Amino acid sequence: MCSRRFLPTFGLSVALCCFVVGGYYSYLKATVNGGYTDWSVWSNCTKQCGEAATGKYGKDCYRLGPNRDQKPCFLKICPIDGKFGEWSGFAACDKPCGGGKQVRTRQCNNPPAVFGGKPCEGPAKEEQDCNTQVCPVDGGYTAWSEYSPCSVTCGKGTMSRTRSCTNPPPSNGGKPCAEPASETAECDKGACCTARTDETK
Numbered sequence: 001m002c003s004r005r006f007l008p009t010f011g012l013s014v015a016l017c018c019f020v021v022g023g024y025y026s027y028l029k030a031t032v033n034g035g036y037t038d039w040s041v042w043s044n045c046t047k048q049c050g051e052a053a054t055g056k057y058g059k060d061c062y063r064l065g066p067n068r069d070q071k072p073c074f075l076k077i078c079p080i081d082g083k084f085g086e087w088s089g090f091a092a093c094d095k096p097c098g099g100g101k102q103v104r105t106r107q108c109n110n111p112p113a114v115f116g117g118k119p120c121e122g123p124a125k126e127e128q129d130c131n132t133q134v135c136p137v138d139g140g141y142t143a144w145s146e147y148s149p150c151s152v153t154c155g156k157g158t159m160s161r162t163r164s165c166t167n168p169p170p171s172n173g174g175k176p177c178a179e180p181a182s183e184t185a186e187c188d189k190g191a192c193c194t195a196r197t198d199e200t201k
Contacts, residue, residue: 039069049078082113082120093130102130139170139177150187160184 051074084106093100108120141163151157165177 042071045073045075047075049076050074077115079115079117080111080113081117082108083110084108084120084122084124085110087126090128090130095131097131097133097135099129100131101127103127134172136172136174137168137170138174139165140167141165141177141179141181142167144183147185150189152187152189154189154192156186156188158184159187 051072085108087106088104090102090104093102095101103125105125108124113119144163145161147159147161150159160182162182165181170176
C-alpha cells in the first residue's frame with residue numbers, strides 16, 4: 001500500500017505507513033459525532049390567553065439541525081374590558097325657566113365588555129343646570145266681593161261686585177288678568193209708594 005517512491009528504504013516506508021494508518025484508526029475511535037437527546041416536553045405558553053407560542057428544547061448539535069422547536073398555542077380568549085363611546089349631546093331642558101336639568105349619556109360600547117372583561121368605569125349619565133332665569137308669573141284674580149247695595153230703594157236698580165288681579169299679581173313679564181274686574185246685576189226693590197190726597201169739595 002505504501003509506495004517506495006517517497007521513502008529511502010523499504011523498512012522506513014513500512015513503519016511510516018503503519019504509523020499513519022494506526023493514527024487514523026485511533027482518531028476514528030476517539031471521534032464521536034454529536035447526537036440529540038429526545039425533545040423535552042413543551043414549555044408553558046408564553047401568554048395566559050390569546051395567541052402565543054410554546055417551545056421545546058434539545059442539546060446543541062448544530063450540524064444536525066436546530067435545538068429548539070416552536071408552535072403556536074391558544075389557551076382561551078382574552079377578556080376585553082369595556083370602554084365608553086362619545087357623549088351624546090345634551091337633551092332639551094326639562095323646564096322652560098326657574099332652573100331645570102338637561103342630561104347627556106354615553107354607552108359602554110367602544111368596545112363592550114366581553115369574555116369576562118371589566119365593565120366601563122365612570123358615569124354613563126351627566127346632568128347640568130339649564131334655564132335658571134326667573135319664570136314670568138301671570139296675574140290671577142281674587143274671589144268676587146259681595147254685591148254692593150242696590151242702587152235704588154224702590155223699583156229696579158243695579159248692584160255691583162269686584163275682584164282684584166292680585167292672586168298673584170303679574171310679575172317678571174307675566175300676563176295681566178284678562179277677564180273683567182267688575183260686574184253688575186239688576187236688583188228690584190219693589191214698587192215705589194205714591195202719596196194720596198183726598199179730593200173733597
